[in-house]
Amino acid sequence: MLIRKEVSLGEEYNVSETLEKLNIAKENDKIKAVVLRVNSPGGSALTSDIIAEKVKELAEEKPVYVSMSSVAASGGYYISANANKIFVDRNTITGSIGVVSILPDFSKLITDNGVNIEKISDGEYSDLYSVDSFTEKKYNKIYNSNLKVYEDFLNVVSKGRKIDKEKLKTIAEGRIWTGDEAIKIGLADEIGGLNETIYALAEDNDMDEYAIVIAKDKLEIGNIYKKYSRYIKMNTKDLIKEKIFKDYLYNKPVTYLPYDVLD
Secondary structure (H helix, E strand, O other), X not given: OEEEEOOOEOOOOOHHHHHHXXXXXXXXXXXXXXXXXXXXXXEEHHHHHHHHHHHHHHHOOOOXXXXXXXXXXXXXXXXXXXXXXXXXXXXXXXXXXXXXXXXXXXXXXXXXXXXXXXXXXXXXXXXXXXXXXXXXXXXXXXXXXXXXXXXXXXXXXXXXXXXXXXXXXXOOOOOEEEHHHHHHOOOOOEEOOHXXXXXXXXXXXXXXXXXXXXXXXXXXXXXXXXXXXXXXXXXXXXXXXHHHHHHHHOOOOEEEOOOOOOO
């Protein structure tokens, strides 16, 4: 079974559909192995962890190989780490094992424009992500939260890839790697595209005869736009990006490659 994951990992955006596909692959006895095609710079840390755990459960019962496309970094790598084997192209951008939170501080802008804000809160950190003030105490709270997510990320990769955690730290901390480099440092296994991944999976598991089942996306406007967006001459794409950022990445720990990678 071929499952594609080719979007940013928002907490709701396309996640339930991916989990449903993984569950079907796990429960259907006719499906003997799975190739997960990953092309994602990451996104929500929570979503990455949920999908990674589901991939782990599946890999414990059936062979799961990952085929990385042009980008499989940060959260994209997070969800790949528990696979039995990872294939990359030579120029795949991967790694970026790290966590970041984005919190604008508008306190000076508010003060300079004479804006007065009155708050009613019921706890010390109930306004933790308020944009009108950012104290050292709040910073430390968010920083420690990110450290916890980062440790979870390291643990998933360390166990999934069987890399000593201290060694892993020397190649983590947000560093990005090409496919060639990823193989040398243990983050990937072999060079090869999607077809090579499928052939290797069949050969490694003695599948002389097999049929490839492609898990299709549901016929929804979001999925249609995702597939054909490059051919649509309108500014909606930028608006969708802004919505994804606002709804799923802002004010939350994210495992996300902080660069735009163009085709």
